[in-house]
Amino acid sequence: MNMKKFALGAAALALVACNEQAAKKVVAIDANSTDDQKFAYMLGAQFGGQNATFIPRQMGEELYMDAVVQGVRDMVKASKDTSFKPQMTDDSLQAVGGRYTAIARNRAQATRPDSATFASFEGDQQKMRAWMDSATNALPVVAAQASTGANVTINAQSSDNAKFSYLIGMQFGNQLNAIGGQFDTSLDEDYFILGIKEAAAKVKDTTLTLQLPQDSLAAVGQRYQQKAQELRQAAMKKQQEEQEKVKAAVAELRGDTLANGMPKLMNYKVPVTGVTGKSTDLSDIAGKSALVFYFSATCGHCQHAAPQILDIAKEFASTGLTTLAVASGGNNKVGIRKFMDNAKWDETINVVWDETREFGELYSDGYVPKVYLVNPDGTYKLYGSFESEKETLKTEIAALLKGTPVVWTVEAPKAAEAPAEAPAAPAAPAPAAK
Structure with missing residues (x-):
């Protein structure tokens, strides 16, 4: 197996190329990057940063990045090739998800203050949040398996962490496909994965810098929000026009x-x-x-x-x-x-x-x-x-x-009943006799 390393921004990411496989595409954000590539990177950075921050706190384990990436790639491939199946069945995904939901529930329970501690907050929500954050940070977090950039095979012998990380990657891949569909484009998974990796690395080492700084990420996000609004308006107009065409077309077919x-x-x-x-x-x-x-x-x-x-x-x-x-x-x-x-x-x-x-x-x-x-x-x-x-x-x-036709007895829709007439107001009482 031949190993080649490429420096991508501040973080060096190892990419493995096997003899029997084509070398993986190397991507970077530069002056020639398209808006779609920047948008894919931005989405990856959002997903990667949020999950690298919250999942270890909730689940007590870091995500295994190679399995996350494999999940993304498998779901993108499955969206394009119906004969391709992800490496985990629905039953396995549900089982793993259920186990980690239970872990998260138990960890959340461990960070709840007892009655005496709760009383000491005297209703101060800020104090309570600070206490719970401190309790959460004190819980152990297991470090993830080191990332090598290699393809990952998920099977019955894989660790629960690898399976869960793959599940998270599948969810990321589904989101990438869905968001790309909203914009009538196929977003590049490699730029998406680059964003995931770099944002996750930055969570662990805040001295690292993303290839798109925050102001650039915000600008890309704003452009795509505007684009989404324009596409929605165009889609609504097109839908109305198509609906009118359909109604006209079926008029002759209805009988x-x-x-x-x-x-x-x-x-x-x-x-x-x-x-x-x-x-x-x-x-x-x-x-x-x-x-x-x-x-x-x-x-x-x-x-x-x-x-x-x-x-x-x-x-x-x-x-x-x-x-x-x-x-x-x-x-x-x-x-x-x-x-x-x-x-x-x-x-x-x-x-x-x-x-x-x-x-x-x-x-x-x-x-x-x-x-x-x-x-x-x-x-x-x-x-x-x-x-x-x-x-x-x-x-x-x-x-x-056997020769007996089916019969459908259809009743006409009931007309909406008019509201009952309000009863007349009672007569005013007669004045008392003097």
């Missing part, structure tokens, strides 16, 4: 409506974008007994329902049920495929994307998940609560496949 305003029929001409195939509309389910699952890849309830939808699809596929999953318009193909992978969906379910948002405008109220059972003639029934209606759905699927 006759039910009492609740939804179309009487599933219109097979509604445009969609194929995900598992080349579908351009809903014609794949035309004339068939079909189960339609409308979902969002980021919806927790949808994620919970997805494996059960697959079970139902498999159970009835051999007797004639066609299953179609429609991802709502706010998704993207990367997120949809990740959702499919996590749910272990296979060819039993054809997946399309409501990219134009016309399906949602016609058949949804903005909430997910939704399940529809469609008769061959296009009439259908909406199941608004999958969990509570799951058994009813299965019973009605079985009946449909």
Whole structure:
């Protein structure tokens, strides 16, 4: 293994390059750095400084920086490659998070003053905070494993500290992805990691200087706050314009409506974008007994329902049920495929994307998940609560496949009742007789 060291600002960071791997990119903030690079560095400095300050006090351990960095890189990679999986499962992450939550709770309990000490503060909050800070600082903190810059493998034999540090890095990576998405850009993870490392090092050694001083960090933050405001305004305007276009587009598709305003029929001409195939509309389910699952890849309830939808699809596929999953318009193909992978969906379910948002405008109220059972003639029934209606759905699927169409009895929305007329004021008492 060949070791090369590069001086980055005041702190020297060791970067390891293995023979079989490409050398890691060396980054620094200089006159040629873009605003996006400076912004990524600023975010890293904020995350790194705050966590290097508070986590050791709360958890009694410093973060293992190499594991933090690995967590960041793995989450950034997972956002771009749906086949890539982080090194810790959700169950393992929850277990580690639970253990460290308990540690933090116990340490917090140890810094609470007893009744006599509390009384001595005489209600002075400043005195109490100073006492608790002193008690917290007196608690032991275990130093982290030294950082080498090498890649880290997290497995069952890894220390809890390495696992927890990796978890923190995953959270950082998720935040980087999310913030980049808000600004319609992909922020450079290397500059983000540089900020994390330098800010964490400065917490331990206040003589170190960041490559972007505080006034420059503040200026970058201010520019991006302004940019965020401009993007929000532009997004709102675009959303309004798109909503008007969608309403105009679905006017011809709606046809006759039910009492609740939804179309009487599933219109097979509604445009969609194929995900598992080349579908351009809903014609794949035309004339068939079909189960339609409308979902969002980021919806927790949808994620919970997805494996059960697959079970139902498999159970009835051999007797004639066609299953179609429609991802709502706010998704993207990367997120949809990740959702499919996590749910272990296979060819039993054809997946399309409501990219134009016309399906949602016609058949949804903005909430997910939704399940529809469609008769061959296009009439259908909406199941608004999958969990509570799951058994009813299965019973009605079985009946449909034996020739009994599903029936949806829809009641018109009740008109708001006018408020009851206020009772008349009591008459004034008659004057007393003289």
